[in-house]
Amino acid sequence: MSVKGIIFASDREVKLNELTIHRTTTSLPYGSRYRLIDFALSNFVNSGVTSVGIIARKNYESLMDHIRMGRDWDLNRKNAGIAVFPPLSFGSGEMSKGKVDSLYGIMSYLVNAKEDYVYLTNGNLAINVNINDVVAKFEKTNADIVVMAHETIPSTSRRVVLEVDDSDKVNDILISEGYTSIRQLVSLGAYLIKRDLLISLVQSAYQRNQMDFEKDILQRKVGSLQMYAYIVDCAYVIDDIKSYYNASMQLLNDEVRDELFYSNGRIYTKVKDSAPTIYKEGAEVSNSLIADGCIIGGKVTNSILFRGVVVEEGAEIVDSIVMEKGRISRGAKLSHVITDKQVHVAEDRVLSGTETYPIVVAKGKQV
Amino acid sequence: MYYNKKETVAMLLAGGAGTRLGVLTRDVAKPAVPFGGKYRIIDFTLSNCINSGIDTIGVLTQYQPFELNQYIGNGQPWDLDRVNGGVFVLPPYMRTGNSGEWYKGTANAIYQNINFIKGYNPEYVLILSGDHIYKMDYDKMLDEHKKKNADCTIAVINVSIDEAKRFGIMKTDEEGRITEFFEKPKNPVSTKASMGIYIFNWQRLKQYLIADEEDKTSSNDFGKNIIPNMLADGLNLYAYEFDGYWKDVGTVGSLWQANMDLLDANSGINLSDGAWKIYARNMAEPPQCVHSGAKVVNTLMSEGCVISGEVKHSILSQKVTVEEGAIVEDSILFPGVVVKKGAIVRYSIVDSGVVVGEGARVGEENATLDEIAVIGAHAIIQKDTVIAKGSMVEGRSL
Numbered sequence: 001m002s003v004k005g006i007i008f009a010s011d012r013e014v015k016l017n018e019l020t021i022h023r024t025t026t027s028l029p030y031g032s033r034y035r036l037i038d039f040a041l042s043n044f045v046n047s048g049v050t051s052v053g054i055i056a057r058k059n060y061e062s063l064m065d066h067i068r069m070g071r072d073w074d075l076n077r078k079n080a081g082i083a084v085f086p087p088l089s090f091g092s093g094e095m096s097k098g099k100v101d102s103l104y105g106i107m108s109y110l111v112n113a114k115e116d117y118v119y120l121t122n123g124n125l126a127i128n129v130n131i132n133d134v135v136a137k138f139e140k141t142n143a144d145i146v147v148m149a150h151e152t153i154p155s156t157s158r159r160v161v162l163e164v165d166d167s168d169k170v171n172d173i174l175i176s177e178g179y180t181s182i183r184q185l186v187s188l189g190a191y192l193i194k195r196d197l198l199i200s201l202v203q204s205a206y207q208r209n210q211m212d213f214e215k216d217i218l219q220r221k222v223g224s225l226q227m228y229a230y231i232v233d234c235a236y237v238i239d240d241i242k243s244y245y246n247a248s249m250q251l252l253n254d255e256v257r258d259e260l261f262y263s264n265g266r267i268y269t270k271v272k273d274s275a276p277t278i279y280k281e282g283a284e285v286s287n288s289l290i291a292d293g294c295i296i297g298g299k300v301t302n303s304i305l306f307r308g309v310v311v312e313e314g315a316e317i318v319d320s321i322v323m324e325k326g327r328i329s330r331g332a333k334l335s336h337v338i339t340d341k342q343v344h345v346a347e348d349r350v351l352s353g354t355e356t357y358p359i360v361v362a363k364g365k366q367v
Numbered sequence: 368m369y370y371n372k373k374e375t376v377a378m379l380l381a382g383g384a385g386t387r388l389g390v391l392t393r394d395v396a397k398p399a400v401p402f403g404g405k406y407r408i409i410d411f412t413l414s415n416c417i418n419s420g421i422d423t424i425g426v427l428t429q430y431q432p433f434e435l436n437q438y439i440g441n442g443q444p445w446d447l448d449r450v451n452g453g454v455f456v457l458p459p460y461m462r463t464g465n466s467g468e469w470y471k472g473t474a475n476a477i478y479q480n481i482n483f484i485k486g487y488n489p490e491y492v493l494i495l496s497g498d499h500i501y502k503m504d505y506d507k508m509l510d511e512h513k514k515k516n517a518d519c520t521i522a523v524i525n526v527s528i529d530e531a532k533r534f535g536i537m538k539t540d541e542e543g544r545i546t547e548f549f550e551k552p553k554n555p556v557s558t559k560a561s562m563g564i565y566i567f568n569w570q571r572l573k574q575y576l577i578a579d580e581e582d583k584t585s586s587n588d589f590g591k592n593i594i595p596n597m598l599a600d601g602l603n604l605y606a607y608e609f610d611g612y613w614k615d616v617g618t619v620g621s622l623w624q625a626n627m628d629l630l631d632a633n634s635g636i637n638l639s640d641g642a643w644k645i646y647a648r649n650m651a652e653p654p655q656c657v658h659s660g661a662k663v664v665n666t667l668m669s670e671g672c673v674i675s676g677e678v679k680h681s682i683l684s685q686k687v688t689v690e691e692g693a694i695v696e697d698s699i700l701f702p703g704v705v706v707k708k709g710a711i712v713r714y715s716i717v718d719s720g721v722v723v724g725e726g727a728r729v730g731e732e733n734a735t736l737d738e739i740a741v742i743g744a745h746a747i748i749q750k751d752t753v754i755a756k757g758s759m760v761e762g763r764s765l
Contacts, residue, residue, distance in 0.1 A: 031653070031654065032653070032654030033653075033654055033670070071443065072649075252656070254656070254673070257653055257656065260653075261652075261653035262653075266651040266652075267651065267653070268651050269651075271444070271649040273444075273644050273645075273646050273647065273649075275403075275404075275405075275638035275639045275645070275667075276403065276404030276405050276638070276667045276668055276669040276682075276683075277655065277667070277668055277669070278630075278639070278666075278667055279663040279664055279665065279666045279667075279668065279678075280664070280665065281664055281665050282664070283663060283664050284662075285657040285661070285663055286657060286658070286659050286660070286661065287657070287658060287659040288656070288657050289653075289654045289655070289656050290654055290655045290656075290657065290668075291654045291655075291670070292405065292654075292655075292669055292670055293639070295639070304654075
């Protein structure tokens, strides 16, 4: 059965402050060398889904720069490949008001597609799933919609909670805001649906000015459509600083890395041809993830370094995330800090946040 | 077929058996041997080409070509997947009347591909070999070639008088014009060694290749035949002096040393220089993970590595695992090597996919360049086994 992939590159609900001023959530750097969209694109390619539409909303320059022609994911195809829909390509000439609006805007793309299924996913998701397994579940349960879900104590602010029976059939959908400490089955914002049904649902919702896919389609139709949950063990939804920090630090766990980076195929990303990382004589690295292209002379503990980061002798990085081309000078100390790309922390500067409230330093800043 | 004319076509000789590398070249051609943590030896030459603006390259393969062919693929990692030009793997082939033969020598390999070069109607042909580590701008060499109005320009590097015996050695006049050339001389008259990099005027070279092929006594070799013949005929041959880092990695000792040079800031080779990047095929591995209790110093390491033990003064390729209590020192580990708990690896080159069992010992401290231990690909070193310095352990077919 053939599947078309659709990625929503940004969601209005996301609260990533400084980290998403210059980019969509889906192009947020994650895990030393990736952008979040790499997971969706790689899952598609590894599952044989080679026709992928990306719906951008705003700030999509960094996304376009990352994807280019899709070559790094083997998606520069003569047949199929990637189609990016910038926001103003939609019929109304206005910024889309929600997923329903966005999907309505690409209606001809959906109508002219040949695939039987559409797999819709938010771009703020770290997951490694084989979509053929999801299709198998869809067919076995005779579902109308399969909702990707995971059981978790949600660290995100908005969540779509599913109530299911023993066969994973969804009986109720609850949408709530604010944090909780209860373990729940939460939607990952990814769905498998027959293309024909998607088209009719979107058309009918759009005509009623109902723009929220979750509230206006899923929640309203939970009684009349057969919805099943596909439960994934390891997945991270990133929609605020707290969930970003948490999902990043989880990667220090070997099992999480095996699951996310190898379980259903590799995760591809834009290749930058960095040299291997140099660990200098005085380097002290412990419990950390390091990308290629770094030069490490200082101390790095419980941290994540992206490509091309320089840690000078005597610098100390603890419980922090340093994105691409960060430079941490001699004697500087970071603790619970997230620095965006190309941040320079000058000599002897001390930055210290907390686990629940890490300090974020915006792209290109000098500290 | 119509091809755009190319000013320069590069022909990269990659067919040698590389026998002096022993088990490391049992199943792969020398240019495909891993180097420097995330590269293959051939990446340096291919990257030099693209960085010098040369986008049409024939790679002549003969010995164990599959891994090399697969690695080169469509040339995309080097930006060589082109509509006009690109990279082409050129094996020996059969011709009408059931004729055809192996590449008999470096010159014969080019002779057999005259029609490939003709297709691009080039002014110049750049001859390269795929087994050297260096960064060089061939465009500057071509400028000199044009300025001197040369028929042939040979890149030369100064070597020690001892080393000179292993190279083609030449004498030049003040202008850099080559007056005498000796292939691997017993008593070298100079220390100007050929780097195996030649620029020829294509029409001139073609004429000499055809004549050389007709000479049944010829070894069909550039150093032994083509260059001396051109000199004897009084053609304009010039030396182009190169003073950067250049290393022939034909032996275990030189391969080990060239890798270790990457850890020495004063060696003259710098991989982190963004202005002259070395490109490689990407293996899509996740970032490196250094666990609590691990120690990694004075080391070059690449993606996918997971380190729990101690790594010093070493080069680790993609996806190497060093378990708790294991020690890796002064060694080069190729992709996918696993060093189990408590094992010790010193002064060794460990080929792809090798498993060094718990408590095993490979190589010894303070080994000389002739005493580097070498473990062939996918070999399994059993628990507590001791592999002495200088040993060469046969690999395993998968």
